[in-house]
Amino acid sequence: MPERKVADRLALIAEGLYRFDTGYLRAGHTACYIVVNNGHAAIVDCGVTATAEPLLGALEQTGISLDSIEWVVPTHVHLDHAGGAGALMKMLPHAKLGVHPSGKDHLVDPSRLETGVRALYGDAFFEREYAPVTPVSEDRIVTFDDNTSLTLGSLALPIMHTPGHAWHQLGVIDPRSQTLMAGDAFGAGYPELAKTDQPMLVPVTPPPQFNPEAYRKTLDRIVREGIQQVAPGHFPLIRDVPAAAARLEAMMDEGLEAALQADSCEALEQALLDRWSKWLADPEQRALFEQLYGKDIWLTAEGVWRWRCKQKEAS
Ligand SMILES: [Zn+2]
Structure with missing residues (x-):
């Protein structure tokens, strides 16, 4: 309905x-x-x-x-x-x-x-x-x-x-x-x-x-x-x-891959924005996504970054 x-x-x-x-x-x-x-x-x-x-x-x-x-x-x-x-x-x-x-x-x-x-x-x-x-x-x-x-x-x-x-x-x-x-x-x-x-x-x-x-x-x-x-x-x-x-699983996998390649949490933030905005076909919507999501991304990046640090410690 x-x-x-x-x-x-x-x-x-x-x-x-x-x-x-x-x-x-x-x-x-x-x-x-x-x-x-x-x-x-x-x-x-x-x-x-x-x-x-x-x-x-x-x-x-x-x-x-x-x-x-x-x-x-x-x-x-x-x-x-x-x-x-x-x-x-x-x-x-x-x-x-x-x-x-x-x-x-x-x-x-x-x-x-x-x-x-x-x-x-x-x-x-x-x-x-x-x-x-x-x-x-x-x-x-x-x-x-x-x-x-x-x-x-x-x-x-x-x-x-x-x-x-x-x-x-x-x-x-x-x-x-x-x-x-x-x-x-x-x-x-x-x-x-x-x-x-x-x-x-x-x-x-x-x-x-x-x-x-x-x-x-x-x-x-x-x-x-x-x-x-x-x-x-x-x-x-x-x-x-x-x-x-x-889609969510594919995006999470992209995020994990980006984390393993990034050398800082700030670099990971940008990598997540770049990779995830590509899920939108329309360039105007991409720009709006980067503007809106740019405010929320730090917390998500921080969580993935901590996961990445644990992986590196364990290997
Ligand atoms: Zn919540």
């Missing part, structure tokens, strides 16, 4: 499935998803702390009562996906929080996460985009193993562990439209460069847990399990799942 805007920053993208644009960094960059089934609702991915109020406001405006929200499920604990979990849980006193077993401790005590993020992004960025990160009380957290499911009234939503981008990542499947809410397991898309059924996607491979082999297996599994659409944490709905998985 075509997407339909239903409230400020909120769009209906499939039967009972909404996407909220959190506005993190810019519009069209980071999304949360809301699954609704007969008076039962779940929020998948939370955005940052500042997302909580506008998200719940948009849901109320659409007639989705806050009492119906039974679950808050960050796909992984990176702060653009889980930073707002504590703030949402405060505003939704009846909800449970569902998370990958390896992510739980970081939500009960986000201090280690905060230290890591401050080291990577700097204090100023942390204060501006993420602070404060509120802990979640342990007795409200449920952990999801692979191949389990989340219950929403009469609907069971399968859970798939999706390591590669991060070790502790999971995806949630809405069985009605076979849509996987994938967090960062299936690349990030650029709506400015979206073609109807082939959005421009890039692999997202940040430090410290990027693992190419796990990433590859996750892409294969998503295709094998017959997922019809992927709703990524960073943006447009992906409908050509097998073709997109093949």
Whole structure:
């Protein structure tokens, strides 16, 4: 079905499935998803702390009562996906929080996460985009193993562990439209460069847990399990799942090859921009990609660079 805007920053993208644009960094960059089934609702991915109020406001405006929200499920604990979990849980006193077993401790005590993020992004960025990160009380957290499911009234939503981008990542499947809410397991898309059924996607491979082999297996599994659409944490709905998985794998392989040839992380950034922009045929779109993606590339390059250093140490 075509997407339909239903409230400020909120769009209906499939039967009972909404996407909220959190506005993190810019519009069209980071999304949360809301699954609704007969008076039962779940929020998948939370955005940052500042997302909580506008998200719940948009849901109320659409007639989705806050009492119906039974679950808050960050796909992984990176702060653009889980930073707002504590703030949402405060505003939704009846909800449970569902998370990958390896992510739980970081939500009960986000201090280690905060230290890591401050080291990577700097204090100023942390204060501006993420602070404060509120802990979640342990007795409200449920952990999801692979191949389990989340219950929403009469609907069971399968859970798939999706390591590669991060070790502790999971995806949630809405069985009605076979849509996987994938967090960062299936690349990030650029709506400015979206073609109807082939959005421009890039692999997202940040430090410290990027693992190419796990990433590859996750892409294969998503295709094998017959997922019809992927709703990524960073943006447009992906409908050509097998073709997109093949493109992402080929781009990741190009990135690994570039890393082994590069002699610094800065050189790798440029090599990734050069190689990945070639996936766009139109020179104008290439220039726009370099302009937009140039802002996000450092994190991906850093993750691939750390992988490369480990390879060199091991050989
Ligand atoms: Zn992300």
